[in-house]
Amino acid sequence: MLNIQKLDAFYGKKQVLFNIDLTLEDRTLGAVIGPNGAGKSSVLRAVFGMIPVRHGLIKFNDHDISQGTPLNCIKAGIAFVPxxxxxxxxxxxxxxxxxxxxxxxxxxxxxxxxxxxxxxxxxxxxxxxxxxxxxxxxxxxxxxxxxxxxxPKLLLIDEPSIGLAPMMVSQVFDTIVSIRNKLGTSVLIVEQQAQQVLRIVDSVFVIRAGRLISHGPVERYRDSDVLRHVYLSEPEQEPTTQEESK
Known part of the structure; x- marks a missing residue:
């Protein structure tokens, strides 16, 4: 459904995303996680036409939306919850x-x-x-x-847990699952509370300093040691679980 290739994006003259590749399948939940200031929200804003894309490609259902505006994205079937x-x-x-x-x-x-x-x-x-x-x-x-x-066919959600009590955070994430299950809407979530979002998503994209340093199915990241590794690893490194390292 969503295919991002070699994406570079800027705020004015400042580059905030570097060579991002990201793919989200139809009717799936994906999470963009990483430390504060990593560029997670910038990924959603670039998809939704809120910041300029200088290089790379963003395709939605096989249509190029790299230079689209928020209005174009809404018409194409994308919604954004800031x-x-x-x-x-x-x-x-x-x-x-x-x-x-x-x-x-x-x-x-x-x-x-x-x-x-x-x-x-x-x-x-x-x-x-x-x-x-x-x-x-x-x-x-x-x-x-x-x-x-x-x-919308795709819902972009930016930090839904901000300012919420822990019990309400769980309820909000359960609602996101219901949106996919009941309405068939794909969802890409940016979230700081990694452990909460890993409970519900299918795939994970780890961003640090504007670069994608790791990605894969959520099962790989539910191990806290693996998650700690990907937050600290160099961009070209990929995490491995204990089973993968044997």
């Missing part, structure tokens, strides 16, 4: 959902709202409540719901 559960705090939950589907005709807008409410039962109980009165976890659910109003 850090901080950004919602319209002065609007109700229902009004926020309608804002997420603002391009839809009224009848379709109502159908999509009900579809999202069904996927997020907690929102049904809060439909007439202002978003600013929701808990942090509920606002994160609402941000997911807004992004899903246009039925």
């Amino acid at each position: 850090q901080g559960a950004r919602v319209f705090r002065d609007l109700t939950v229902g009004e926020n959902l309608r804002m997420g589907g603002f391009t839809l005709a009224n009848r379709e807008l109502a159908l999509r709202s009900e579809e999202v409410i069904e996927a997020f039962p907690i929102l049904a109980q809060r439909k007439a409540q202002r978003a600013g009165a929701l808990s942090g976890g509920e606002r994160q659910m609402l941000a997911f719901g807004m992004a899903l109003m246009l039925r």
Whole structure:
């Protein structure tokens, strides 16, 4: 579904991504992990057309979106949930959902709202409540719901655990699994809490200093010693499990 090849990306004159290769299959969950300041969020922003791509290729369902804009990406079927559960705090939950589907005709807008409410039962109980009165976890659910109003094929999620209590973090990640299972949406997550995200994803991409230093199926990284190794290893090194080293 998503194929990134030899990607270089910049903020102004400052290069933030170097030669990134990343592939995400249809209906799968992928995680981009790494230390603070590694360039994880920049990967999502480059895919969504928020920062310029100087070199390399980004393909989505075999279409080149390397020089696309956020609007182009939305039309192609990609949605982005930025850090901080950004919602319209002065609007109700229902009004926020309608804002997420603002391009839809009224009848379709109502159908999509009900579809999202069904996927997020907690929102049904809060439909007439202002978003600013929701808990942090509920606002994160609402941000997911807004992004899903246009039925994206790929959902990009940046640091969904920020500011949430540990119990709510687990609930948010369980919701991400439900998004894939119930709606068939592929998800690429940037997350600092590696152990939490490794519980739910299929594949892992480790970024450090703007470079991809390791990638593979999640089973490889659930061993804490392996994860420690990939955070400290040189870019050209690949981690090995105990079984692989025998």
